[in-house]
Amino acid sequence: KTIFFCITLHPIRISITMPSLSSLSSSSSSSSSSSSSSSAVLFLVVLLCFTQPHLSNGFGGNNFFTNQAQRLFSPFLEPFTTTPNKNNNNNNDNKYDDKNSNNLLKLSIKDQRLQEQRQQQKQQIIYNNIINNKALSPPFPDGPCGGTIVTLPPEDTFGIDVQLSGNELLLPPRPIKVWLPPGYHQASSASNRHPVLYCHDGQNAMTDQESWTGRSCRLMGGLTRWMDHVQTSSNVNNNNNADLQTVLLPIVVLLPSMDGDLLPGIRRRHLEYGEFLLPSVSVLPPFAQAHAHFVAKTVKPLVDSLFRTNPQPEATFAIGSSMGAQASLNLVLEYPHLFGGAACLSPFFGSTTLDRVQRILQKEEQKQQQSDQRKQYKNGQKDSATTTDTPSSWANKKIYLDIGGDLQDTTVPLFYFLDHVTEKHFWNPGYFWLDTNLQGAVVEMRDLLQRYNVPHVYMEVPGGRHNEMAWSNRIHWPIEYLFGNHDSNHNEHDNQND
Numbered sequence: 001k002t003i004f005f006c007i008t009l010h011p012i013r014i015s016i017t018m019p020s021l022s023s024l025s026s027s028s029s030s031s032s033s034s035s036s037s038s039s040a041v042l043f044l045v046v047l048l049c050f051t052q053p054h055l056s057n058g059f060g061g062n063n064f065f066t067n068q069a070q071r072l073f074s075p076f077l078e079p080f081t082t083t084p085n086k087n088n089n090n091n092n093d094n095k096y097d098d099k100n101s102n103n104l105l106k107l108s109i110k111d112q113r114l115q116e117q118r119q120q121q122k123q124q125i126i127y128n129n130i131i132n133n134k135a136l137s138p139p140f141p142d143g144p145c146g147g148t149i150v151t152l153p154p155e156d157t158f159g160i161d162v163q164l165s166g167n168e169l170l171l172p173p174r175p176i177k178v179w180l181p182p183g184y185h186q187a188s189s190a191s192n193r194h195p196v197l198y199c200h201d202g203q204n205a206m207t208d209q210e211s212w213t214g215r216s217c218r219l220m221g222g223l224t225r226w227m228d229h230v231q232t233s234s235n236v237n238n239n240n241n242a243d244l245q246t247v248l249l250p251i252v253v254l255l256p257s258m259d260g261d262l263l264p265g266i267r268r269r270h271l272e273y274g275e276f277l278l279p280s281v282s283v284l285p286p287f288a289q290a291h292a293h294f295v296a297k298t299v300k301p302l303v304d305s306l307f308r309t310n311p312q313p314e315a316t317f318a319i320g321s322s323m324g325a326q327a328s329l330n331l332v333l334e335y336p337h338l339f340g341g342a343a344c345l346s347p348f349f350g351s352t353t354l355d356r357v358q359r360i361l362q363k364e365e366q367k368q369q370q371s372d373q374r375k376q377y378k379n380g381q382k383d384s385a386t387t388t389d390t391p392s393s394w395a396n397k398k399i400y401l402d403i404g405g406d407l408q409d410t411t412v413p414l415f416y417f418l419d420h421v422t423e424k425h426f427w428n429p430g431y432f433w434l435d436t437n438l439q440g441a442v443v444e445m446r447d448l449l450q451r452y453n454v455p456h457v458y459m460e461v462p463g464g465r466h467n468e469m470a471w472s473n474r475i476h477w478p479i480e481y482l483f484g485n486h487d488s489n490h491n492e493h494d495n496q497n498d
Contacts, residue, residue, distance in 0.1 A: 126457060130480050136229045138473040140221030142208050146182035147220055150306075151175050157298055165294035170287050171272070174256055177202060178303065179220060181227075181249035193308055195250040195315035195483065198295060198331070198339075200273065200324030202254025204468050214422025215469040217321070222475040223249055226483075247485045250317075251307055253299065257324070273320075273327040275352045284330060291327065296335040312340075314396055317482050319343040321471050322434075326353060332397065333360060341398030343478035345471045346434070346464070349441040357445065361452040364393055399456040400478040401446055404464015405436030412436065412463050419469060434466035457481050 154173030159166055183189050204211040205219040227249050258268040271287035284292065295318075304311045316339050318328035325347030332339045333356060406412055412432045419430040442458075449456040459477060464470050 126481070130457070130477050136226060136476050136480070138476070140218040140225055140472060140475065142216060142218060142221060144179060144206060145220045145224040147224075148180040148184060150178045150180060152178060152302065157302060161294065161298050163293065164286065165290040165298060167290060170290040171294055172258055172268070174258065176256065176299065177254040178307070179206065179252040179254065180307065181251065182224065192248055193310040194248050195317070196253060196303060196309050197250040197482070198253045198255060198299070198318045200255050200318070200320030200327045201257045203256045205254055209423070211468055212424070213428050213468050214424035214426070215467070215472065217468050217475050218472040219252065219475055222479050223252070226476055226479050247483065250483060251303070251309060253303055255295065255299070270323065273323040275326065275350045284334070288327070288330060292330050292334045295331060296338050300338065313338055314340045317341045317343065317398070319478060321345040322466065323348045326350070329353070329399070332399070333357065336393050336397070340396065341400070341482060343400040343482060345402055345474070345478065346404060346438060346466050347401065347442055347445070348438060349445055354441060354444050354448065357448050361394065361448065361454065365452060394452070394454045397455055398482055399449055399454060400481050401442055401456060402459040402461060402474065402477065403435055403439050403442045404461040404466065404470060405439055407460050407462035410462035412465055416465065419465070419467065428467065431466035435464055
């Protein structure tokens, strides 16, 4: 939009600064110095938009304006966006470099093929454990399902941090519930250290009565049913407790989103879970920063001190849906040394989230490549190719993505009777349009994770609606991926579900 705005209002001024359009600038030779300065600034804006496409991307990664502008004006900007060969006398060196580059490219392609073969083998494991598991299927029961609920009062969490997250204007106090799995208090379990799952929109996760749509995600029902399946499978396979020693139900921290508005029309939940709706902004807005810092630096240490948890990042995950999914991913992006992954159901990813992920993964990849190069030089392998597959700090992450909406010739119905058979909010529309609108950004996120070989699972649910009832029907998928006893390192699985 910025590109076409500048071009429409100032076509002559922009053309003056382009050498290839010098023939058009003769009629403007009498322009004042201020006009020339304005022309230079406007042209610089356009040049930056071409050379940095993310600056003009629309919401959700829509770069229509960038693509169209590049098609029209890239011939004029080519002198500014290409690097000329400053030394024409180095032809022999260039040929030598080209030969080495070709050799490195061949090695890189070979490594990539080997990596793809390993991924395909592990994809089958993920597919069997998640998709073909007919014994574990909805509907799942409502409520705590035999677990114990412990409530952390607001005075133990909110307002105690002297930094940003302690500001009660940004984060109004509210109680936080913690679900302890069945058997947690038994003497036989006294030595168990449980993984922890931090759940956004926690009031919608456990009971239908507390959910704002009248139907919860049935998270606890999915967890307990999944553990029953693990125990049954272990007995059938005569493994006794071999599998159970490494598979434990997580402690679930139910993080409630704040209800109400900061100002009329400005939802507090959107502020806490959201992002800047501006391109190229790689930091979280103050409310979202405060929330992420609060969970990582206040809630997590408290939970780890009160309960028998495994505090390591490989046992600490976040889960959420819609904007809660974005908040879950933010925890991994901001504190990768504390959180090992995130489950994102029908995620609401904005363009700045996509930009942040790309920047972080690029930076991590560059660090790892530099580290590999130093090791190669130290070992005398100066001509060998770098074979790093995954940025080091993301090699053991687990990212779960899914999306519904209009997919594979299946259209989301405008009306679904069961959405309205609830004790609360019988008028709930089911948000039939939202997953379809969010598909583009979710696919872009999947492509980013795939490009940098970050372990992840991507699932499609044709006709899936954007509400807790829809998510409760597939809540066992992220549970199996995050906590299942299968090898998921360097694993990526893209599935279009029938």
